[in-house]
Amino acid sequence: MASKQPQHDKEFKLNAVKYLEEHPDLTLRQCAKNLGIGASTLTHWRQQFRTNDGDIPVRGSGNYASDDKKEIARLKRELRDANDALDVLKKAIGILGQN
Secondary structure (H helix, E strand, O other), X not given: OOOOXXXXXXXXXXXXXXXXXXXXXXXXXXXXXXXXXXXXXXXXXXXXXXXXXXXXXOOOOOOOOOHHHHHHHHHXXXXXXXHHHHHHHHHHHHHHOOO
């Protein structure tokens, strides 16, 4: 079974980036180790912080630029769920049809 990566909230991510910037005497790797996260994760958060004017989007938080994008995301989820259900039915028909 695959291990699930921990989900950090927005506050933790913002504090991690601030910690990095407040400790110029430490390397990025040292800061990440002190925070218990990977260096690439911290690098990604810092990049998001800089490109989003001091904000870090959090997965599932509804950070959509417009209502249209929100609707597109909802429709994509709905399509994915429908395709998953169709795959299950196809497999069931294949198994039941072997008799």
